[in-house]
Amino acid sequence: MRKDNSKEPATRQDLNATRKELLEKLASKEELQEVKKTTERIALQVVKNTEDIKKMASKEEMDRRFNEVMVGQDKIITILERLDKERIFTTE
Numbered sequence: 001m002r003k004d005n006s007k008e009p010a011t012r013q014d015l016n017a018t019r020k021e022l023l024e025k026l027a028s029k030e031e032l033q034e035v036k037k038t039t040e041r042i043a044l045q046v047v048k049n050t051e052d053i054k055k056m057a058s059k060e061e062m063d064r065r066f067n068e069v070m071v072g073q074d075k076i077i078t079i080l081e082r083l084d085k086e087r088i089f090t091t092e
Contacts, residue, residue, distance in 0.1 A: 010018075057065070
């Protein structure tokens with residue numbers, strides 16, 4: 001191995017420095033792998049959350065459903081009031 005672009009042969013110190021630099025880069029690759037795994041997990045969770053959010057009803061949908069429930073309860077109350085009046089009428 002040669003020093004940068006010089007014509008002098010590489011020394012043991014140069015080889016050790018290169019070895020140390022390569023080992024540091026290997027550690028960095030392991031860290032990058034861990035980051036990549038974490039990023040993939042986050043991406044999968046985001047996709048899952050996005051799908052779940054799409055399944056949720058919008059505010060307008062919830063308002064519409066609430067109105068349907070209220071209309072149904074109004075009809076039930078009207079029917080119960082009529083039944084109560086009929087009961088009173090038939091028992092007198």
